[in-house]
Amino acid sequence: MEAMNQTEGKCNGTVSRRSFLRTAVVGSIAAWLASMGGTVAYFFWPQKVGAFGGKVVAGRVEDFPVGSMTTVRDGKFYISHVPEGLLAIYWRCTHLGCTTPWLADDEFHLPGGEKLHGIFHCPCHGAIYTPTGQVVAGPAPRPLDLMELTVEGGKVVVNTGKITQRERWDPSQAVKV
Numbered sequence: 168m169e170a171m172n173q174t175e176g177k178c179n180g181t182v183s184r185r186s187f188l189r190t191a192v193v194g195s196i197a198a199w200l201a202s203m204g205g206t207v208a209y210f211f212w213p214q215k216v217g218a219f220g221g222k223v224v225a226g227r228v229e230d231f232p233v234g235s236m237t238t239v240r241d242g243k244f245y246i247s248h249v250p251e252g253l254l255a256i257y258w259r260c261t262h263l264g265c266t267t268p269w270l271a272d273d274e275f276h277l278p279g280g281e282k283l284h285g286i287f288h289c290p291c292h293g294a295i296y297t298p299t300g301q302v303v304a305g306p307a308p309r310p311l312d313l314m315e316l317t318v319e320g321g322k323v324v325v326n327t328g329k330i331t332q333r334e335r336w337d338p339s340q341a342v343k344v
């Protein structure tokens with residue numbers, strides 16, 4: 168009886184070791200495959216770089232002189248260089264979301280008498296915005312939204328996944344260059 172128990176114990180011990188080794192080997196292979204799969208997926212999964220939703224390189228700083236307005240279609244934004252600095256303005260109207268074009272030749276008279284030459288004018292319900300994105304007419308409830316803009320190695324980089332709403336235009340929103 169004792170011998171049988173010893174034999175059983177030995178058998179059980181052997182099976183346990185084999186089972187442990189098998190599990191360890193299978194586990195290692197599975198981990199390796201998962202790691203390889205992750206690497207392959209990383210290379211082939213669409214990375215949101217250079218398109219809406221990710222970071223977009225708009226150009227070099229010198230491509231955007233003061234007073235210029237540049238449309239960057241891939242990112243759905245405008246680079247507006249106002250005297251205070253650079254702004255990346257999302258082209259989506261804050262009323263009901265229509266794409267709002269920049270009309271360089273259009274004019275708008277502000278209530279105080281100042282004349283704007285060049286405006287954003289939403290074709291859907293007529294909202295009008297200044298080059299800073301500030302709304303000055305129409306039903307839009309707030310200025311055009313801003314995207315995060317950084318200058319990296321002389322290049323203007325816009326993170327189209329980071330969109331900020333604002334109550335009003337403030338010079339601190341512009342990135343000085």
Ligand code: FES
Binds near residue numbers: 260
């Ligand atoms: S969607 Fe632009 S004014 Fe209505």
